[in-house]
Amino acid sequence: MQTLGVRTAQPKFSLLIDDSQTLSYRELLKCTAPLALIDVQTLSASHYQQFKNVFVTQTRAVSELQFEEIASLVDFIPGATTSQMMVALGTISKKNALGGIVALVAYTVPGAMILTILGYIYSKYPDPRDLNILVFLAIQGIKSSTVALILQLLISMAAKSISNKMHIALSVLSAALFVAYQQPYVLILTMMMGGIITIMVEYDAENTIGRRTFVKEQTATPAIVNDPKLINKKNSHKISQLLGNKSLHLYSVILLLLLYLNSKYQSLILDITLSFYNIGTFMIGGTPITLPFMYAETVLNPLYINADAFWLGFGLAAALPGPYLNFAIFLGTHSMGIYGGICCWVAIFVPSILQIWGLLPNWSNLRKNVYLQKFKEGVISVAIGFLATAVYYGWVDACRYDLSTATVISFLSLVYVSLLNFNSPAVLTLGAALFIIRYLALWYYRELDPVIF
Template sequence: MRIWLEILIVSTRLGLTSFGGPTAHLGYFHEEYIRRRKWMDEKNYADLVALCQFLPGPASSQVGIGLGVMRGGLIGGIISFLGFTMPSVIALIIFATALQTFGIEDAGWIEGLKIVAVVVVAHAILGMAKTLTPDNKRKTIALFALISTLLWQTAFTQIAVILLAGIIGYILYRRETIQAENSTVTHFPISKKFGAACLSVFFGLLIFLPVLSNYFSSQWVSMFDSFYRSGSLVFGGGHVVLPLLEQEFVSTSWLSEQQFLAGYGAAQAVPGPLFTFATYIGAVVAGWQGGLFATFAIFLPAFLLILGTLPFWNDLRNNPKIKAALIGINASVVGILFSALYHPIWTSSIYETLDFALAAILFFMLVYWKLPPWMVVLSGALLGMILL
């Protein structure tokens, strides 16, 4: 019970302060769960991030669920998800209305929070790079991943890069003796049977929901199908889901282009996962009940996939061949994160000299002055409100 309460408190605090999108969230998780609380070691965290990057769905939310499961079992995973997501769900409904009414999308404090995201992500990636790319071969894999995901920004580039990096890692490191590292994760609180059931439900819903949607003329069934399918077929984080949702809801006249863009602005401004953009759409279509229903539908695939794969994760990564492939995959994740640091995080935050100066101040506060992340977030908002 005490562990669950701890998970709830920490994840809720992160849900209230984690601005900047999925890559920034991984930085916040790394700082809070790995560096400060030592819930998992660096290697296990890197493997978990690689697994979630490989799976479709919201990678940062899946990492949060995985961390919760490792710490407190299935209930811990649910609590971790609710703590990290519900502040965004509640805030987005309220803030979307304020955004449409008052037009505050260009407020200085929001710009300051975007710059905070740049700082947090840069700090996290530099730390991960030291661990995951110690030699020139892995640095080269990271460079390949960075260039590829920058030049070809499609939904499937990231998954293709991760697959290719795994093959390269297998070729380069399969003959080397991979020393077993001490791991804090030796027991999985969920069984393989339960994991297989989750995977079966995932694929079953993906196949049969479109059939049910065509058979039943129900708004709720159609919404569930649209959100579930969007959450199941997205690689690359929350930004990639936007075109799918636009096709599902704007093209079918469930909401207008102006309403859609207003919701996107609100989703960028609030903390937490960008997938809660679905909350806004559901609320526009069917009130607050629709918002909660849409949240459940779009995140359900992420839950089923991470709970379905975690029980098999230990066996896979302890296989020497898989471990060799994971060396390449982990290096590619560093490159992918550097790519995301530049676009969209840097390009949507650092426009002029003053922005860069503010980023430098916040970076010193976090890295060298060792101030807690919440203080850096608050400082970024205040400095942005004063200077920008």
């Protein structure tokens, strides 16, 4: 068999499609749909084990070594981690790119449809106090509990990523910059500078591994083109360098097209679509990083969405099945109708899809790059500071009508999710119930007239 590179003592592995079992589209939908319908965890919980059980253990469409490499890749590159994971697993399981799209659609659409309906209904009430009184109280409780979910996510990210004083300094500085300059381009520039500073400060120029960082790794990767065993007989489409190059080129074409259309036509839908496309591009560190970017792009622009709807949408996305990046369709529908919601939803997922296809064939050259690893550490440190600021803004909005009640519910929700391991739907349901009980007690038992309205 013809091979690329030279033989080494390392075990062979390939992220390219091999001769494992090929699923039909029906089988792919059958194994993917349950993940979207019943797999609801807390925001910081990993879905990797559930994915592994389905694609490696049950269907055997993906080898265990491929799965581990894909998991390490999606944790390394920008994009929505669970969504990219689903795209990669679907592509390998079906042996073509359409399989990745089918898997992602099956995983995301159920939750997205519910959020679209809720976003459309909520858009009919510019003032939430016009809602039914119990619904209004429940919403305030949901927003209070959402603060705890984001705070717990922040704590877990900081414990995992903050390892020295420089990381702490970058987080504190980025939080201050977010408060002072609430512009999306400032967030992007700060993240890039954080990555560059980390490389300059932490990289050891004498490190022998670092000296060969940019040298192409020479591994014994099979030459797919010349090995008939590695080509599916029904469909010879592969995750190849060709698909990777086409995906990266397509990403650039879409970006340039959006920039051109946005400059030529004054359209709010084009503007917000471009914004969400950029958000999907700069998710370095995973989907939690989208929260401050979305806040800067939508809430700080009065033409789009208000803070009340923003935090409610995030809480609902956390409680519903599927990736909470579906939260984008709630924001778009609330501000610009169903068509706007679909545009935002597609725009935020497309960069992740094209990135995973584009970088899968090149992962062996990226996985040990010291510079990229240090760059990501700096970017995540900066993003943690942004996320801390987003927690503060979420708490301020939750306390708009009742500071003491919202703060207490946020604290109790943090206890539920951190110490008692409640999942997101349970935490949000308890938050809504506690807020309602609080005001029912004031009205009926203490005969007080709350000033929340």
